[in-house]
Amino acid sequence: MTSASGIPEFDAIAPGYDVSRGGTVRAAGFAEQLAPLLDPARPVLDIGVGTGIVAAELTARGHVVYGIDLSSGMLARALDRLGPRVAVADACRLPVRTASVSQAVSTWLLHTGPDHGRVFTEVTRALRPGGRYLVIPAGGTRPTDDVGVVMGELEDRLDPGRTRQDGPWTLAPIAEARGLVYRGTASERPTTFRVSPRATADSLAGGLFRGAWPVTGEGTRLVDEARERLVALPDPDVPRVRETSDFVMVFEKP
Numbered sequence: 431m432t433s434a435s436g437i438p439e440f441d442a443i444a445p446g447y448d449v450s451r452g453g454t455v456r457a458a459g460f461a462e463q464l465a466p467l468l469d470p471a472r473p474v475l476d477i478g479v480g481t482g483i484v485a486a487e488l489t490a491r492g493h494v495v496y497g498i499d500l501s502s503g504m505l506a507r508a509l510d511r512l513g514p515r516v517a518v519a520d521a522c523r524l525p526v527r528t529a530s531v532s533q534a535v536s537t538w539l540l541h542t543g544p545d546h547g548r549v550f551t552e553v554t555r556a557l558r559p560g561g562r563y564l565v566i567p568a569g570g571t572r573p574t575d576d577v578g579v580v581m582g583e584l585e586d587r588l589d590p591g592r593t594r595q596d597g598p599w600t601l602a603p604i605a606e607a608r609g610l611v612y613r614g615t616a617s618e619r620p621t622t623f624r625v626s627p628r629a630t631a632d633s634l635a636g637g638l639f640r641g642a643w644p645v646t647g648e649g650t651r652l653v654d655e656a657r658e659r660l661v662a663l664p665d666p667d668v669p670r671v672r673e674t675s676d677f678v679m680v681f682e683k684p
């Protein structure tokens with residue numbers, strides 16, 4: 431059984447995934463954040479490796495990276511990038527022996543739907559004592575510009591139970607209950623980008639949420655309402671300077 435609800439959606443968006451999510455600029459930034467926290471002498475397991483775009487940047491920095499992912503569409507690209515070091519597998523059932531992994535990473539995995547408790551139980555099983563799990567959440571700090579306010583409210587309304595929120599406040603208690611120690615955040619990286627309300631509304635129409643986060647029924651209405659709010663903002667074609675900050679959460683097996 432897969433605990434992820436969005437795998438067919440990831441198969442569907444795989445061809446355009448890299449470009450629509452910041453391309454190699456995002457991937458290189460994530461690799462720069464992760465690399466100082468990784469031991470280059472030991473292999474890295476990338477859980478939810480996707481198209482392998484971040485793993486490839488880690489490889490370029492001297493790391494040997496293996497990857498697993500449930501979406502064969504995403505993995506097809508990872509296979510091109512990483513060769514036969516990738517496999518179709520569930521983050522909740524890792525295809526590795528107990529206590530065999532020294533270091534694992536996940537970037538933008540835990541907001542997509544896998545059961546957080548099951549993922550952390552599996553990671554705890556897989557890690558060696560002293561091994562670390564590094565997580566870059568999708569929910570870095572939220573931009574506070576007018577586009578960010580609309581998007582933040584949309585996320586909260588689509589996910590009232592916060593099951594897709596992947597910050598320390600959500601993940602640390604779950605990880606600690608499964609036997610990992612939360613060591614805090616590291617490698618904070620402020621990012622500034624420019625996007626207009628209308629471009630954001632177009633992204634929503636094109637599947638920004640529908641891809642990573644299946645939206646149906648009432649959710650579709652909420653997304654449509656958010657799109658209307660975005661284009662009704664003053665000067666909807668003028669890009670806003672948006673600020674957010676990505677960081678790495680460090681979990682360790684005692």
Ligand SMILES: C[S@@+](CC[C@H](N)C(=O)[O-])C[C@H]1O[C@@H](n2cnc3c(N)ncnc32)[C@H](O)[C@@H]1O
Binds near residue numbers: 437538
């Ligand atoms: C937003 S993408 C991130 C991909 C990559 N880490 C990156 O930063 O570009 C999330 C990935 O997690 C995968 N995924 C979701 N649930 C999963 C699960 N239970 N097991 C393995 N992979 C999963 C999806 O197929 C998708 O490729």
